[in-house]
Amino acid sequence: MEAENNHARGTSLAAKISTDLRRELTDGVFKPGDRLPSESALTREYSVSRTVVREAIAILRADGLVEARKGAGIFALETSEGKKQPFKDLTTERISSVIELLELRTVFEVESAGLAASRRSAAQIEAILEAHHHVGECLATGSPTRDADFELHLAIAEATQNRRFPEFLQLIRSGIIPRGELQGSAPGSRPKDYNLHLQEEHGLIVDAIIEGNAETARERMRAHLRGSLDRYKFLLRSRTLSPEDINLS
Amino acid sequence: MEAENNHARGTSLAAKISTDLRRELTDGVFKPGDRLPSESALTREYSVSRTVVREAIAILRADGLVEARKGAGIFALETSEGKKQPFKDLTTERISSVIELLELRTVFEVESAGLAASRRSAAQIEAILEAHHHVGECLATGSPTRDADFELHLAIAEATQNRRFPEFLQLIRSGIIPRGELQGSAPGSRPKDYNLHLQEEHGLIVDAIIEGNAETARERMRAHLRGSLDRYKFLLRSRTLSPEDINLS
DNA sequence: GCATTGAACCTGTCTGGCATGTTATCGGTT
DNA sequence: AACCGATAACATGCCAGACAGGTTCAATGC
Numbered sequence: 001m002e003a004e005n006n007h008a009r010g011t012s013l014a015a016k017i018s019t020d021l022r023r024e025l026t027d028g029v030f031k032p033g034d035r036l037p038s039e040s041a042l043t044r045e046y047s048v049s050r051t052v053v054r055e056a057i058a059i060l061r062a063d064g065l066v067e068a069r070k071g072a073g074i075f076a077l078e079t080s081e082g083k084k085q086p087f088k089d090l091t092t093e094r095i096s097s098v099i100e101l102l103e104l105r106t107v108f109e110v111e112s113a114g115l116a117a118s119r120r121s122a123a124q125i126e127a128i129l130e131a132h133h134h135v136g137e138c139l140a141t142g143s144p145t146r147d148a149d150f151e152l153h154l155a156i157a158e159a160t161q162n163r164r165f166p167e168f169l170q171l172i173r174s175g176i177i178p179r180g181e182l183q184g185s186a187p188g189s190r191p192k193d194y195n196l197h198l199q200e201e202h203g204l205i206v207d208a209i210i211e212g213n214a215e216t217a218r219e220r221m222r223a224h225l226r227g228s229l230d231r232y233k234f235l236l237r238s239r240t241l242s243p244e245d246i247n248l249s
Numbered sequence: 250m251e252a253e254n255n256h257a258r259g260t261s262l263a264a265k266i267s268t269d270l271r272r273e274l275t276d277g278v279f280k281p282g283d284r285l286p287s288e289s290a291l292t293r294e295y296s297v298s299r300t301v302v303r304e305a306i307a308i309l310r311a312d313g314l315v316e317a318r319k320g321a322g323i324f325a326l327e328t329s330e331g332k333k334q335p336f337k338d339l340t341t342e343r344i345s346s347v348i349e350l351l352e353l354r355t356v357f358e359v360e361s362a363g364l365a366a367s368r369r370s371a372a373q374i375e376a377i378l379e380a381h382h383h384v385g386e387c388l389a390t391g392s393p394t395r396d397a398d399f400e401l402h403l404a405i406a407e408a409t410q411n412r413r414f415p416e417f418l419q420l421i422r423s424g425i426i427p428r429g430e431l432q433g434s435a436p437g438s439r440p441k442d443y444n445l446h447l448q449e450e451h452g453l454i455v456d457a458i459i460e461g462n463a464e465t466a467r468e469r470m471r472a473h474l475r476g477s478l479d480r481y482k483f484l485l486r487s488r489t490l491s492p493e494d495i496n497l498s
Numbered sequence: 499g500c501a502t503t504g505a506a507c508c509t510g511t512c513t514g515g516c517a518t519g520t521t522a523t524c525g526g527t528t
Numbered sequence: 529a530a531c532c533g534a535t536a537a538c539a540t541g542c543c544a545g546a547c548a549g550g551t552t553c554a555a556t557g558c
Contacts, residue, residue, distance in 0.1 A: 012317075012541075014307050038508065049543040051300060054510090055307035058263050062308040064412055067372050068261075070509045071550030077370065077410070104357075104413040111356040164353040261510075287539060298512045303541090319540045320519030 013048050014055035021056060025065050030076040036066060038073055099229070105172050106225040108165065109153065113205055113221035116159035117214040124159040125210055131155045132206050136199055145198070152202060156209065197227060262297050263304035270305065272419055274314050279325040285315060287322055348478065354421050355474040357414070358402065362454055362470035363463040365408035373408040374459055380404045381455050385448055394447070401451060405458065446476060 024030055037045065042053045057074060060066045068074045120128070131152035138145045150169075157165040201224040208217035273279055286294065291302045306323060309315045317323045369377070380401035387394045399418075406414040450473040457466035 012307075012310075014541095015311065018311060040508085049541095051303065051542060051544095054300065055304055057509095058261075058304035058307050059311040061261075062264065062267065062311070064410060067370055068509065069372055069551080071507080072552075073508060100411045100413045103411055104417060107360040108353075108356055162349045162352055164349045168353060263510095289539085300511060300513095306540095317540065318520080320538080321521080322539060 012055075013046070013052045014059070017042070017046055017048070017052065018056035018059040021060060022063075022065060025060070025076055032076050034076045035072075036074040036076065101172060102225070102229055105169075106222065106229075108168055108172075109157075109225060110218050110222045112157045112160055112165050112169075113209060113217040114214040115162070115165070116156045117209045117212050117217040119161045120159040120209060120212075121161075124155070128152065128155045128159060128206055128209065132202055135202060139199060149198075156205070159209065201227065261304075262295070262301045263308070266291070266295055266297070266302065267305035267308040268419065270309060271312075271314060274309070274325055275420075281325050283325045284321075285323040285325065350421065351474070351478055354418075355471065355478075357417060357421075358406075358474060359467050359471045361406045361409055361414050361418075362458060362466040364411070364414070365405045366458045366461050366463040366466040368410045369408035369458060369461075370410075373404065377401065377404045377408060377455055377458060381451055384451060388448060398447075405454070408458065450476065 021036070030036055036042075039050055039053050039057070042048075042056075043050050046053070057066065057068065061068060065077060066074050067077050116124075116128075131148065131154075135145055135148045135152055138148045154166055154169055157169045201220065205217060205220045205224060208220055270285070279285055285291075288299055288302050288306070291297075291305075292299050295302070306315065306317065310317060314326060315323050316326050365373075365377075380397065380403075384394055384397045384401055387397045403415055403418055406418045450469065454466060454469045454473060457463075457469055
């Protein structure tokens, strides 16, 4: 007797109300700073008890979508830096998650490049160059660069001499790329100059690391990942988006 | 109803309980399929009302971490993205590499302070101040500062508006501090001026965040954690230390 | 014009209750 | 001894009301 209808979502009233409000928030019905209806107003609107409303609000608060100020009300927050987000894809939740993750990753990779420039050994320089070369091969043959790209970033992380850095990078990767390995999909969807930028930016980073210029390595890695974020947002607009497309290189 | 539980921290009770349970879930205290304590049991355990417990559970349900079955109880679900497990194993594997982990954490916390200075909301400032104050209370009463200290760092991470940051901080904590809650250890083992430095450095960071000065916040957090590393190295030389002694504040 | 005050609202939390689903024990029957 | 159904105990889902604070805003008094 399996209860098919008993999914994690949809069962409780609180879940329904929280998803309703979440949609209104991402749709822009409530803009950042706006005050949402009070709890008692929501109890009337949905004809539920205040318990249910509070559970729904608790979920939104935990997700950082709203902020409750005692005595004042519940206010919509803005989602991390994104000032203008007039368009709302249906996968907004996952999108913001990826962007948040990328921000976290940027923090580490920037420092990773800096430390690598300071500490790299000869053998590690060799490994970085080889990974860099391998990315170039993938670009030339038109095969997917995702894995090769990751190997390059991993080689840089290993050059920090701190094994926590490559460990963390692999952790992040598993968080970004859920499971599907179906990477044979159309590679032609990417802009032509994407590849040029990719290899050029990589080359600049690698040079700085070899020269031992930590500050330059940081700057270039930061620029590289900022470009990655922009490319990701561009892909978002081209409306075909699956997590597997995300290279984040 | 006793005034015993003056846990009146900045973050709501529901948030605290949900993060507590979340940590236990990701730590493996509750494995998939396990039944969590019932609502009334949690009510007694945390000395809060059922309202608060239900809000905490609602958050975990919305995140897909647990499933509530009416009449049966609350059950831990499979961690669909088992991303935290590998890292946890790696960290608990070798405690000797605390220094490596601290370096990783420094990178993260420095940027965390900077982002917090740029993005913090009014309520988050409030939470940071309260956590800071609580650390002071612990110092005054001579009680261990470890938990209060962590709460302060967590409040700063939450002010980044990027939930990955507090997530990661908790991940690191669970890697460093095993499970034992035996914290009644001798407080006199610490250098006298340790406490002075601690609260002073915290205050400088908090001020910079409140003022919205991101660069200063970064610098001060970096100095703070560098001091932490020095203190740790000092403890290493002075005696054998157990993970519980590691404050990393 | 300006400061004060107070009522009306808000969220945070607590208490108690009812409806309903699940589980395990206990007693009787076979 | 094995089986089986009633049932009490316990679980969550939801509701209603209450009180303690914090916030807002407009009327009041100077």
